Amino acid sequence: MTVQAQQVQSAIVSKQQLGELLFNDRNLSLNRQQSCASCHNPAAAFIDSRVDEKGNRLMTSLGTDNKSIGGRNTPTVTYAVFTPSFDLQGAHSRFNSQQSDYHGPVGGMFLDGREAGLAEQAGQPPLNPLEMQMPSKQKVVERLQENRLYREAFNRFYGSNVFAQTDNAYWAMTDAIAEFEKSPEVSSFDAKYDRVLRGEEEFSFKELSGKSLFFSQQFTNCATCHQGHANGYDKETFSNYEYHNIGVPKNADLAKLQLQANGVSQQDHGLLDNPAVNSGAHLGQFKVPTLRNVAVSAPYMHNGVFQDLSTVIKFYDHFLLGSKHKINPETGKPWLDPEFAETVSWQELKDGRKLKPFQVEQMVCFLRTLTDKRYEHLIEKNGIECAD
Numbered sequence: 001m002t003v004q005a006q007q008v009q010s011a012i013v014s015k016q017q018l019g020e021l022l023f024n025d026r027n028l029s030l031n032r033q034q035s036c037a038s039c040h041n042p043a044a045a046f047i048d049s050r051v052d053e054k055g056n057r058l059m060t061s062l063g064t065d066n067k068s069i070g071g072r073n074t075p076t077v078t079y080a081v082f083t084p085s086f087d088l089q090g091a092h093s094r095f096n097s098q099q100s101d102y103h104g105p106v107g108g109m110f111l112d113g114r115e116a117g118l119a120e121q122a123g124q125p126p127l128n129p130l131e132m133q134m135p136s137k138q139k140v141v142e143r144l145q146e147n148r149l150y151r152e153a154f155n156r157f158y159g160s161n162v163f164a165q166t167d168n169a170y171w172a173m174t175d176a177i178a179e180f181e182k183s184p185e186v187s188s189f190d191a192k193y194d195r196v197l198r199g200e201e202e203f204s205f206k207e208l209s210g211k212s213l214f215f216s217q218q219f220t221n222c223a224t225c226h227q228g229h230a231n232g233y234d235k236e237t238f239s240n241y242e243y244h245n246i247g248v249p250k251n252a253d254l255a256k257l258q259l260q261a262n263g264v265s266q267q268d269h270g271l272l273d274n275p276a277v278n279s280g281a282h283l284g285q286f287k288v289p290t291l292r293n294v295a296v297s298a299p300y301m302h303n304g305v306f307q308d309l310s311t312v313i314k315f316y317d318h319f320l321l322g323s324k325h326k327i328n329p330e331t332g333k334p335w336l337d338p339e340f341a342e343t344v345s346w347q348e349l350k351d352g353r354k355l356k357p358f359q360v361e362q363m364v365c366f367l368r369t370l371t372d373k374r375y376e377h378l379i380e381k382n383g384i385e386c387a388d
Helices: 015-023 118-122 137-145 148-158 166-181 192-197 205-214 222-226 252-262 309-317 357-368 373-378
Strands: 087-092 102-106
Touching (some): 118 166, 137 148, 205 222
Antiparallel strands (some): 087 102
């Protein structure tokens, strides 16, 4: 269901339904032109599916004024419910990796972990001056009360006095959105990867070869950060939610757009922008994202600097001694230097063997199998065929 709340004629029957309506309600933005779904499109793996004049996905999202530009690539909401709360002193075992166990920051919402959970995260965009641009919680609550069905649902689910205090009503809104984001619709575990595990389908040769590379301790470093469970199979979100600087270069194109739209272009310090973090050792580190739906969630990296999944794999590979992937295929030029070279996770990046072109294709084919069934039609082949 993606209809606006004002179009619903019957009572709202659950917090989940209420949250879905709120998630899709443009009235919660200043000019009534943007909802959560504008930047997290449920029909496109909950990412921003809008494109620029060249037909490429937006590197970062536009605000409700259709002018302001955010500072980070909009991540998918799918599987966000499995993100652990932020822990500055986290520790866990790594699997299928030659690296030692991890000790350091883990989890939290946003790419810098600054919010604890889904509800806390949901409360940020309506008040963000570059996003939905509402001036205050009170104004948001006033918009909620314009809708009779909202009033009835809030009173039923959160108490008859829920609107007596602005903070309570605002929290109820974010809690309902979180309930929707916890639903199986958002995190379905029905990708081909899951169907193969259940014995319903089989991998093609390329997909199976890519899977072997992905989970190999000898050939790639993928599982070091993108495997969260010991078995690496059932309900795997393909992230251990660590924080790393993987040497991503500055996105000069994004910086220019920000300067034109916002009047300023600010460096993204990653984890160091989290109020709980004050050590320069965390400069430019970002949370490891889920790889679920990665084949349909371009562009990639926190600043949207890469448009194609194979480019990302070649970018990782170029750090390895003897790599053949010395040129960024999207620019035709050598890879740019890391934006924050002093904190790059060199030990993790240099773990593995260089890939041959056919192995890059195999990796892409495996990563495509992590696409939820409802989004498989969105996969762009880009010259890579994965079927036998």
